[in-house]
Amino acid sequence: MRGFCGKYLLVDLESGSMEERSVGEDVFRKYVGGAGLGAYLMLKEFDPLVDPLSPGAPLMFLDGPLTGTNFPGSGRSSVVALSPLTGLWGECNVGGAFGAAMKLAGLDGVVLTGKAERPVYLWIDGGKAELRDASHLWGLDTYATNERLEEELRGDGGLVRTMQIGPAGEKGVRFANIVNEMGSVAGRCGLGAVMGSKNLKAIAVRGGGKMGYAHPERAREVRKAITQKLENHLLAQTLHEMGTNGALDTGMLSGDIPIRNWSVGEWMEALDTLNSFYYNDHILVKTVGCYACTVRCKRVVRVEEGPYSMEEHAGPEYETVCMMGTNLLNPSLEAVAKANDLCNRLGMDTIAMGSVIALLMEAQERGLLSPSETGLDFSWGNMETALEAIRLTAAREGFGDRMSRGSRALAGELGAPELAVTVRGLDFPAHDPRGFHGYGLGYAVGARGACHLNTTNLLVEGGMASWPEIGLKGPYKGMTSKGKAELTWKCLSVGQLFNSLCMCEFIGAFLSLNDQVEMMRAATGFDWTLEELMECGWRIWYLKRHILNLRGSGRNDDVLPPKALTPTREGTNAGSVPDMELMLGEFYRLAGLDEEGRVPPEKLDIDP
Amino acid sequence: MPYFQDIQVFYGLLTGVFDALMKDPQIRRKALDSKLLVRFVYRNPEGEFWVDCRGDEVKVYPGGPGEEMTPDAVMTMELDTAHRFWCGQLNLLGALSSGEIEAEGSMPRLLKMLPVIKPAYDVYKNMLREKGLENLIVEEEEED
Numbered sequence: 001m002r003g004f005c006g007k008y009l010l011v012d013l014e015s016g017s018m019e020e021r022s023v024g025e026d027v028f029r030k031y032v033g034g035a036g037l038g039a040y041l042m043l044k045e046f047d048p049l050v051d052p053l054s055p056g057a058p059l060m061f062l063d064g065p066l067t068g069t070n071f072p073g074s075g076r077s078s079v080v081a082l083s084p085l086t087g088l089w090g091e092c093n094v095g096g097a098f099g100a101a102m103k104l105a106g107l108d109g110v111v112l113t114g115k116a117e118r119p120v121y122l123w124i125d126g127g128k129a130e131l132r133d134a135s136h137l138w139g140l141d142t143y144a145t146n147e148r149l150e151e152e153l154r155g156d157g158g159l160v161r162t163m164q165i166g167p168a169g170e171k172g173v174r175f176a177n178i179v180n181e182m183g184s185v186a187g188r189c190g191l192g193a194v195m196g197s198k199n200l201k202a203i204a205v206r207g208g209g210k211m212g213y214a215h216p217e218r219a220r221e222v223r224k225a226i227t228q229k230l231e232n233h234l235l236a237q238t239l240h241e242m243g244t245n246g247a248l249d250t251g252m253l254s255g256d257i258p259i260r261n262w263s264v265g266e267w268m269e270a271l272d273t274l275n276s277f278y279y280n281d282h283i284l285v286k287t288v289g290c291y292a293c294t295v296r297c298k299r300v301v302r303v304e305e306g307p308y309s310m311e312e313h314a315g316p317e318y319e320t321v322c323m324m325g326t327n328l329l330n331p332s333l334e335a336v337a338k339a340n341d342l343c344n345r346l347g348m349d350t351i352a353m354g355s356v357i358a359l360l361m362e363a364q365e366r367g368l369l370s371p372s373e374t375g376l377d378f379s380w381g382n383m384e385t386a387l388e389a390i391r392l393t394a395a396r397e398g399f400g401d402r403m404s405r406g407s408r409a410l411a412g413e414l415g416a417p418e419l420a421v422t423v424r425g426l427d428f429p430a431h432d433p434r435g436f437h438g439y440g441l442g443y444a445v446g447a448r449g450a451c452h453l454n455t456t457n458l459l460v461e462g463g464m465a466s467w468p469e470i471g472l473k474g475p476y477k478g479m480t481s482k483g484k485a486e487l488t489w490k491c492l493s494v495g496q497l498f499n500s501l502c503m504c505e506f507i508g509a510f511l512s513l514n515d516q517v518e519m520m521r522a523a524t525g526f527d528w529t530l531e532e533l534m535e536c537g538w539r540i541w542y543l544k545r546h547i548l549n550l551r552g553s554g555r556n557d558d559v560l561p562p563k564a565l566t567p568t569r570e571g572t573n574a575g576s577v578p579d580m581e582l583m584l585g586e587f588y589r590l591a592g593l594d595e596e597g598r599v600p601p602e603k604l605d606i607d608p
Numbered sequence: 609m610p611y612f613q614d615i616q617v618f619y620g621l622l623t624g625v626f627d628a629l630m631k632d633p634q635i636r637r638k639a640l641d642s643k644l645l646v647r648f649v650y651r652n653p654e655g656e657f658w659v660d661c662r663g664d665e666v667k668v669y670p671g672g673p674g675e676e677m678t679p680d681a682v683m684t685m686e687l688d689t690a691h692r693f694w695c696g697q698l699n700l701l702g703a704l705s706s707g708e709i710e711a712e713g714s715m716p717r718l719l720k721m722l723p724v725i726k727p728a729y730d731v732y733k734n735m736l737r738e739k740g741l742e743n744l745i746v747e748e749e750e751e752d
Contacts, residue, residue: 271723462702
């Protein structure tokens with residue numbers, strides 16, 4: 001094993017058969033791993049046109065070449081499938097330690113097709129794999145499922161790492177997520193519903209193997225150097241001390257925060273009770289980190305008492321603080337923590353759930369629906385309603401069934417599509433393109449829809465990263481569209497790379513891209529250059545874009561929603577909207593897309 | 609050519625900004641809550657400006673405090689960079705990442721100053737207008 005194991009486990013849940021499929025070095029060299037490998041497999045081995053919830057749709061858990069190494073930031077993995085929320089390409093990049101366990105079990109991934117006759121879980125113990133009955137787990141929340149699996153599978157052979165769905169995934173909520181043992185989530189695109197549609201409750205893995213490096217001595221040197229760099233990096237220190245929610249203060253200053261369903265540009269008072277200082281003083285218990293990470297930005301929290309009391313567990317990230325806080329006009333961090341905990345346990349994406357609640361609050365205010373229709377009072381900031389909405393959605397009970405289809409569908413049903421803030425049906429993350437115009441372009445051309453991880457605009461345009469080695473030194477001004485197409489084109493490649501290397505975007509931001517190259521070379525032995533890896537990034541995006549095209553999505557969907565093109569009247573981004581025509585035109589030229597937004601055949605580097 | 613030939617002009621502006629801001633009880637409270645001593649070091653022209661939030665009142669020291677003090681954070685930059693920052697036209701994180709601003713000390717504690725900084729932008733620009741220096745105001749500008 002040196003970066004890659006060269007094989008994945010293919011599981012047919014219908015027949016119960018399993019086989020190891022080999023993957024050649026040439027494939028890794030071109031598509032890297034993780035989501036890149038997923039795009040390749042989707043086109044090469046499966047039918048990319050199937051219904052995402054049909055048995056024939058594949059669900060892939062894939063590692064990158066750095067997963068399982070001891071390089072900080074490499075403890076991540078990808079989940080890939082067609083999205084039941086958008087009907088298009090779906091992928092997630094998830095932290096924790098599951099991916100490392102999979103690699104140490106000798107696999108680059110697990111790919112599942114078919115539908116089991118009854119609920120099952122997949123147990124991989126070193127080199128052995130089996131499907132086991134999961135009827136005793138069905139209906140349990142994600143944390144309870146993890147505890148039961150750990151009890152059942154604990155042995156002498158080391159830790160068991162799990163990925164599981166909650167009741168929302170079982171019920172087919174379109175934005176159900178997949179949760180791992182640390183409360184890290186494969187959150188977006190509804191891939192938990194894909195897992196539920198297959199009657200697959202969980203995957204549990206015990207590694208046991210030892211990670212090898214092509215150049216072990218060089219790997220030690222590289223690790224030492226980047227660990228030192230991270231220790232001395234002010235923003236890395238800040239991320240550790242403040243968590244991802246440290247971005248709330250700077251975001252309010254720069255016009256990045258969604259407020260009142262993306263209708264207001266500033267809410268300074270919210271910082272008093274939602275920011276990281278309040279977080280650290282009131283709910284933080286400890287910080288933890290993903291596999292091999294030295295920064296340790298993740299939060300464990302507890303709310304001792306009151307209506308939002310919750311046991312000690314994973315705390316909300318920045319995205320959730322915004323989508324369950326500022327965007328709902330809710331100033332209570334305790335309520336955000338409770339909503340986060342509930343979503344994690346029931347297995348739903350907090351961004352999508354928060355977006356649904358926000359649009360319902362606006363819809364009620366506008367008189368588009370009444371409390372008697374929903375059974376709930378969706379007044380702004382009413383967190384009792386928000387929590388009940390989460391429970392009803394996960395169970396698909398009453399109005400919860402309508403909420404479970406996601407914000408785009410719900411807004412359409414209400415006759416107010418403008419209330420949904422999505423691209424391709426995927427809700428905006430909590431970063432406002434009116435404050436940073438390039439984000440808007442990144443959302444429009446993102447392979448999975450409105451996504452802040454598909455491109456690295458958030459890092460470069462937002463200011464966390466400076467990569468002069470690819471001509472992106474910065475600092476960049478957010479509220480201009482000029483020059484953002486070229487910036488986004490480069491950031492797109494790096495974003496694809498991070499999701500294929502399975503590298504943490506934050507750690508990636510604090511290092512140089514040449515550091516990433518050094519890690520890759522030491523782990524795999526490939527003599528990759530930065531230029532070659534950038535080509536890999538674009539190659540991978542073309543594959544995903546091609547899948548979008550095959551499913552009927554192109555220029556017609558490269559569109560921002562009305563909210564993002566309506567200026568706010570207050571705050572830093574007041575009066576500013578991205579010039580999408582300018583940016584898209586330049587981007588299309590750089591990418592070589594045709595007028596319909598299709599990938600020309602010569603750009604598709606995949607064997608027929 | 610730099611925005612300021614004479615750093616005393618900049619000192620006067622920044623001192624005025626802090627005087628004005630500290631009249632707002634909420635902003636004053638937030639500044640004092642930070643309990644920070646920050647040293648800003650400028651180049652071209654050279655100078656320094658200290659902000660002391662450790663006591664009962666916020667004190668500023670244009671040119672330095674005149675006695676030995678150990679700051680919690682030091683931020684070093686071109687004076688032009690500082691001017692663009694106070695005009696609200698600098699991406700602070702980007703300036704830190706790219707090295708346009710060099711920082712030492714506790715960034716998390718510096719974040720506590722952000723609620724003070726936001727209202728300072730308008731005050732600073734108004735101060736420039738009052739002093740007849742509106743030609744120095746940096747507004748939205750396109751990338752190079």
